[in-house]
Amino acid sequence: MKRLLLPAVIAALMIGEVHAESFTISDIRVNGLQRVSSGSVFGALPLNVGESVDDNKLAEASRSLFRTGFFQDIQLGRDGNVLVVNLVERPSISSITLEGNKAISSDDLMKGLKQAGLAEGEIFQRATLEGVRNELLRQYVAQGRYSASIDAEVVPQPRNRVQLKITVNEGEVATISHVNVVGNTVFAEDDLTSLFELKPSNWLSFFRNDDKYSREKLAGDLERLRSYYLDRGYINMDITSTQVSITPDKKHVYITVNVNEGQKYTVREVKLSGDLKVPEEELRKLMLVQPGQVFSRKVMTSTSDLITRRLGNEGYTFANVNGLPEPHDDDHSVSLTYVVDPGKRAYVNRINFRGNTKTEDEVLRREMRQMEGGWASTYLIDQSKTRLERLGYFKEVKVETPQVPGTDDMVDVNYNVEEQPSGSITASIGFAQSAGLILGGSISQNNFLGTGNQVSIGLTRSQYQSRYNFSFTDPYFTPDGVSLGYNIFYRSTDYSKLYDSDVSYYSINSLGTGVTLGYPISETSRLTYGLSVQKDEINPGTYSADEIYDFVDREGDNFTNFKASIGWSSSTLNRGVLPTRGASQSLTGQITIPGSDLSFYKLDYRGQLFTPLTDTTALRFHTELGYGDGYGSTDGLPFYENYYAGGFNSVRGFEDSSLGPRTTPPKNPATYANQGQGYRDRENDEAFGGNVLITGGVEYLFPLPFVKDQKSLRTVLFWDVGNVFSTKCYLNSTQNCGDVSFSNMASSVGVGVTWVTALGPLSFSLGMPVKKPANSDPQVFQFSLGQTF
Numbered sequence: 001m002k003r004l005l006l007p008a009v010i011a012a013l014m015i016g017e018v019h020a021e022s023f024t025i026s027d028i029r030v031n032g033l034q035r036v037s038s039g040s041v042f043g044a045l046p047l048n049v050g051e052s053v054d055d056n057k058l059a060e061a062s063r064s065l066f067r068t069g070f071f072q073d074i075q076l077g078r079d080g081n082v083l084v085v086n087l088v089e090r091p092s093i094s095s096i097t098l099e100g101n102k103a104i105s106s107d108d109l110m111k112g113l114k115q116a117g118l119a120e121g122e123i124f125q126r127a128t129l130e131g132v133r134n135e136l137l138r139q140y141v142a143q144g145r146y147s148a149s150i151d152a153e154v155v156p157q158p159r160n161r162v163q164l165k166i167t168v169n170e171g172e173v174a175t176i177s178h179v180n181v182v183g184n185t186v187f188a189e190d191d192l193t194s195l196f197e198l199k200p201s202n203w204l205s206f207f208r209n210d211d212k213y214s215r216e217k218l219a220g221d222l223e224r225l226r227s228y229y230l231d232r233g234y235i236n237m238d239i240t241s242t243q244v245s246i247t248p249d250k251k252h253v254y255i256t257v258n259v260n261e262g263q264k265y266t267v268r269e270v271k272l273s274g275d276l277k278v279p280e281e282e283l284r285k286l287m288l289v290q291p292g293q294v295f296s297r298k299v300m301t302s303t304s305d306l307i308t309r310r311l312g313n314e315g316y317t318f319a320n321v322n323g324l325p326e327p328h329d330d331d332h333s334v335s336l337t338y339v340v341d342p343g344k345r346a347y348v349n350r351i352n353f354r355g356n357t358k359t360e361d362e363v364l365r366r367e368m369r370q371m372e373g374g375w376a377s378t379y380l381i382d383q384s385k386t387r388l389e390r391l392g393y394f395k396e397v398k399v400e401t402p403q404v405p406g407t408d409d410m411v412d413v414n415y416n417v418e419e420q421p422s423g424s425i426t427a428s429i430g431f432a433q434s435a436g437l438i439l440g441g442s443i444s445q446n447n448f449l450g451t452g453n454q455v456s457i458g459l460t461r462s463q464y465q466s467r468y469n470f471s472f473t474d475p476y477f478t479p480d481g482v483s484l485g486y487n488i489f490y491r492s493t494d495y496s497k498l499y500d501s502d503v504s505y506y507s508i509n510s511l512g513t514g515v516t517l518g519y520p521i522s523e524t525s526r527l528t529y530g531l532s533v534q535k536d537e538i539n540p541g542t543y544s545a546d547e548i549y550d551f552v553d554r555e556g557d558n559f560t561n562f563k564a565s566i567g568w569s570s571s572t573l574n575r576g577v578l579p580t581r582g583a584s585q586s587l588t589g590q591i592t593i594p595g596s597d598l599s600f601y602k603l604d605y606r607g608q609l610f611t612p613l614t615d616t617t618a619l620r621f622h623t624e625l626g627y628g629d630g631y632g633s634t635d636g637l638p639f640y641e642n643y644y645a646g647g648f649n650s651v652r653g654f655e656d657s658s659l660g661p662r663t664t665p666p667k668n669p670a671t672y673a674n675q676g677q678g679y680r681d682r683e684n685d686e687a688f689g690g691n692v693l694i695t696g697g698v699e700y701l702f703p704l705p706f707v708k709d710q711k712s713l714r715t716v717l718f719w720d721v722g723n724v725f726s727t728k729c730y731l732n733s734t735q736n737c738g739d740v741s742f743s744n745m746a747s748s749v750g751v752g753v754t755w756v757t758a759l760g761p762l763s764f765s766l767g768m769p770v771k772k773p774a775n776s777d778p779q780v781f782q783f784s785l786g787q788t789f
Contacts (some may be wrong), residue, residue, distance in 0.1 A: 022054040026081040034089050034160055036070045044068050047083065067490075070123060090123050094161040100168035103143060109136075124162050134155075138329060140170060144212040147171030175201045175211045177252040181225075183240070183259040195228055196221040198255065213244065213253040222257065229261065230297040235327060235334065238264030265295045268333035274340035276314060282306055283340075289323075295334045300325065303390070304338065311342050315375025317401060317411055318343035344409040346376045355417040356450075359393055363452035364415065366476055367391070367524075368477040376401065376411050383523065388415065392576020393447045395420035395711045420712065421758045446576075452476070454485070466492045473516070481526075506548050507539045509639055509738070510521035525570035528588075535560045538640065545663030547688055550730050551639050561596040565589060573610070577600050577756060578714045580701065583609040599632035600641065610701075618701045620716070624650075626693035629727075636728045642689025643724050645746075646776070648784050650695050651720040652766025653748030658777040660724030661737045663688045688726075692740055695722025704753070712756040718765075721747040747771045 011281040026469045027049060030041050047053060047061050058076050065074050065087070073088035096113065098106050113119060116132045119280040140148035148171045155163040178200055181192045198221055201211040222239055229237035243256040270289050272280060288299045300323040311319035319342045326335040350471040351372055353364050367387040381399060388397045394417040410645035440672050448455040454473040460466070473485030514532025521527055538557040542549050567588035573579035585607035592599055608622040628637040647656035664685050699719040723745045726737040750767030764783045772778060 013244070022052055023078065023081050024052045025049050025083050028083045028085065029079070030085045030087065032087040034088065035092065036087075036089055038072070040068070041065070041085065041087070053083070064720075069125060089160060089434060090125065091156070091160045091162045093118065093120055093122050093124050094163050095120055095155045096164045096166065096168050098168065100170065103145065103170050104136075104139065110188075110303070113135075118164065124164075124704060126154075129154075129164070136168075142214070144173045144175075144253075145171045146174050146246055167314045172251055173212055174246060174251055174253050175202065176213055176255065177247075178254050180256045181252075181259060182256060184261060186234070186261055187228075192225060192228070194565045195224045197224075213255070218242070218244070218255065225257065225259070227297065227552065231299070232296065233264040233266065233294040234262050235265050235297075235325065236260075237293060238262070263332050265327060265332045265334050267291050267293045267295050268328065268331075268335050271335070272340065273337055275342050276340050277314060277342045278310060281311065286310060287338075289336055295325065295336075300336065307338065307340065309378050311340070312376075312378030313380075315345040315347070315377060317346040317376045317378065318403075339438070346403075346409050346411050348372050348374060348376050349404045349407075349410045349412050351413045351415070353415050353417065356394075356419065358419055358450045359417075359447060359452070363391075363393075363447070363450065364388060364417070366452075366479070370413060376413070381413055385415065386574065388417065390571065390573060391743045393420070393452075394418055414742040418624075421756060429514075429625075456487075465494070475518075481520040483515045483516075483526075485518075486514065488513040506640075508543045509537045509539075511535045516565075522570075524572050525535070528565075528567040528569065530563075530565040530567075530590075532563045532565075533560070534563065536640065545686065546731055547639060547663055554635065554730075555598065555638070559597040561592045561598055563590055563596075564593050565591075577608060578711070578754065581610050581612055583607070589789075597636055598630070599634040600628060600630045600637050602626065602628035602637070602641065616703045616710070620699040620701060621696075622699070623696035624693065624722075625695075628691045637691040638731070639688065642691065642726075643693035644687065644689045645693060645695055645722050645724045646687075647779075648782060651697075651722045651746050651748060652718065652752065652765045653720065653750055653769050653778060653780065653783060654746060655777040655779045657689070658687050658779075659722070659746050659773065661688050661690050661726045662686065662775050664731055690724040690726035690737070692725040692727060693722075694725070694740070694742075694745070695720070697721055699752075714752075714754045716752045718751075718752055719747065719770075720767070721748050723744050744773050745771065746773050746776055 009540045025047060028042070028045070029036055030225055033041070039303045042066050044067070045061055046774060047057065047065050053061075061537045062074050062076055062147075065071060065085075070089060071087050072090045075086040075492045077086065096110070096118065103110060110119075112135075114131060116135075117123075117125070117128050129152055133152055136150055137148060142282040149169045151167045151169075151213060152164040153167070155165060157163055176198055179193050179196055179198060181189050184192060197217050198213065199210045222242065226237060226239060239257060240260050241258045243254075243258075243583070245256075246252070247254075267289055268433060269291055270287060272283060276283060286303065288303045288306070289296075291544035293299075304321045306322050308319050311321070319340070321341070324337045324339060324340050326337070327333075328561045348370060349372070351365070351368060351370065353361055356364060366371065367384060369383045369387070370377060381401065385397050385399045388394060391547075396418045398416040400414045400416070401411045402411055402414065444456040444458070446454050452475060454471070454475070456469060456471045458467055458469045460468075467489070468491075469487065469489040471485065471487035471489075473483060475481070475483045489510070489512055491510045493509075494509075512532060512534030514530060514534075516528055516530040518526050518528045536559045538548075538552060540552060540557075559749045565588060567586060569584070569586035571582070571584040573584050586605070588604045589601065590604075591601040603626065605625040606623070609621060611621070612617045626643045628641060628643070643660075644657035645651055645659040646654035647658075651659060667770040697718060699716040699718045701714060701716050703710050704713055707713060725740045725744075727739065729737040747768055748767045750765055752763065752765035752767075754761050754763045756762075762783075764781075766781055768780065769776075
């Protein structure tokens with residue numbers, strides 16, 4: 001950058017004409033103003049008409065004018081008793097152009113220049129430009145661009161203006177070529193360097209971007225290295241020096257860390273001191289540190305945290321528990337003392353909710369287990385947070401417990417929530433792969449109008465089904481959490497119109513209504529009781545399976561059944577939608593009661609378990625089991641109550657409902673000509689379902705690269721297994737029926753993505769069959785709106 005000397009001269013040297021003698025100012029005349037107003041000059045000039053001046057006052061006046069920053073030359077002269085001020089203004093900036101910048105956008109650069117005082121119309125000052133140049137270079141160096149350079153050209157323009165041309169040569173980002181640890185004898189160098197976030201360049205660096213040197217990242221890596229030793233007994237470990245060297249071409253970085261490991265220390269004794277407030281034997285149970293163990297700072301601090309939380313459960317929110325190690329160099333042991341300072345017991349002043357723009361405060365407040373006015377319990381505050389997360393209404397829930405100003409024993413509890421779409425996972429608007437285009441409208445909300453009530457109203461038509469339904473559930477029908485729900489529905493289903501399905505052809509019309517009552521038996525589990533009535537009318541198609549005709553011959557085609565159900569469910573999931581920790585399971589029994597046309601029962605179990613592996617990855621184990629049968633005068637489970645497998649929430653990689661027993665192969669279509677319903681050829685055989693369902697699998701949950709918000713997105717690698725079986729064969733020609741055979745289980749592997757949108761969860765999967773039972777139909781790509789996995 002070209003450097004120009006300031007044209008101004010020290011003020012004392014510029015007033016040579018007036019230093020001879022003092023005089024009284026009769027008038028002040030200002031010359032040379034272009035943009036600066038005379039008022040600004042007189043406001044900065046510490047001299048007035050009628051005032052007597054001398055050399056010192058004139059020098060001070062000159063310095064005051066220079067401090068405004070408006071002028072590059074100032075001369076004070078005398079014409080009789082008139083003070084003459086001759087000024088040369090600094091130029092103004094007419095325009096600024098940027099070239100060569102890519103890593104930092106032009107908009108961001110312009111904002112930074114403007115904040116520093118360099119913008120169109122502003123007064124140009126060389127010192128300001130130099131300061132901005134140095135700051136930009138520091139920013140590029142922070143990005144690892146050590147060869148970056150910045151050239152600023154000042155081009156004079158008419159009317160005392162200048163144009164700034166800033167040319168940036170960003171250079172290349174210097175990459176790490178080697179990370180070396182010197183002085184280690186106990187642990188292998190590869191084990192130590194694997195702790196570092198900074199890595200030498202490799203084929204994964206393009207995705208991880210971990211081969212770019214950063215002073216802040218190196219500081220974090222050194223702390224991880226120090227913690228690694230401290231957690232393994234080396235309390236005197238010291239990082240003696242760190243060298244970071246750059247090659248002459250400024251393209252490669254070498255990092256060398258020198259360590260002094262010291263000796264390994266073990267725990268000699270563990271003591272408690274201070275005002276415990278809790279029986280000592282209870283605190284002893286929380287201690288992870290025991291005599292004889294290798295000393296670990298991590299275990300020491302974890303024990304402090306456990307004791308602090310235990311005191312917090314008793315209201316001592318401001319408790320302070322410090323583990324103080326006392327090393328003994330003679331035998332390389334450590335005496336550890338936990339000093340407990342419980343402080344005052346804190347009480348809750350107010351519980352506040354923020355961010356719930358749709359959900360009513362009352363919906364959140366009824367989930368609270370921490371009460372206002374009671375002592376602040378860490379467990380109850382966290383339990384309340386967990387219950388809010390399990391609602392499924394919020395993407396994220398955060399809690400703060402600030403101290404009430406002016407008190408030393410009062411806190412406020414503030415829950416900050418972020419709303420997310422709460423549409424039901426059974427929403428039926430859109431497009432389903434197995435059902436085709438679904439026309440009509442339906443509303444299914446788990447948080448209807450922010451009240452917390454679950455409401456579903458639907459009028460839906462697809463190519464094979466018409467559905468009209470209304471359901472309502474109030475999860476807090478009583479203040480203590482007893483829920484009440486009721487529903488009414490009508491379904492008309494004609495599988496003969498579902499050309500791409502493997503389900504056997506028939507039609508069924510169903511009309512029903514029911515009521516359910518839920519009762520909480522603990523914080524995480526509840527019992528559900530239900531009673532419903534349903535009327536079903538079956539119409540076999542021209543080319544329906546022989547099994548359907550056989551059932552109609554045995555049982556009839558028109559039924560009214562009364563069903564009673566009881567269920568138990570439990571959930572410790574951390575979130576209501578796309579959880580990552582915890583478990584959930586449910587067991588439901590359903591049976592037709594006296595007065596029904598058919599006598600049958602069904603037992604269903606669902607379970608899932610999330611096991612975190614890291615902060616961003618986890619394993620999910622899941623299963624679904626079902627069994628049904630007839631009793632009394634009904635022989636077996638009615639076929640339209642059968643279980644099916646294949647597709648989403650079952651065994652991905654296979655068509656919906658395509659697994660399990662198959663119907664009797666079709667006879668010559670001509671034999672059905674006298675049925676009078678027209679001709680339609682039935683393909684080979686169709687899935688008929690069964691009375692035994694066994695499915696399960698495992699998923700590996702991992703974050704999708706380049707996506708910041710992972711709370712509305714789930715990406716999994718899955719392995720699914722399962723099938724449907726029938727324990728009774730009514731026709732000798734029915735395929736795959738008989739005893740349950742685990743050797744006939746289908747399995748598949750693949751990848752799946754679920755994205756929670758405003759319309760409901762949108763799910764995709766790519767699955768490849770690993771084991772394909774006879775007559776099953778693979779389907780690699782599957783998608784659905786309204787289902788998650």
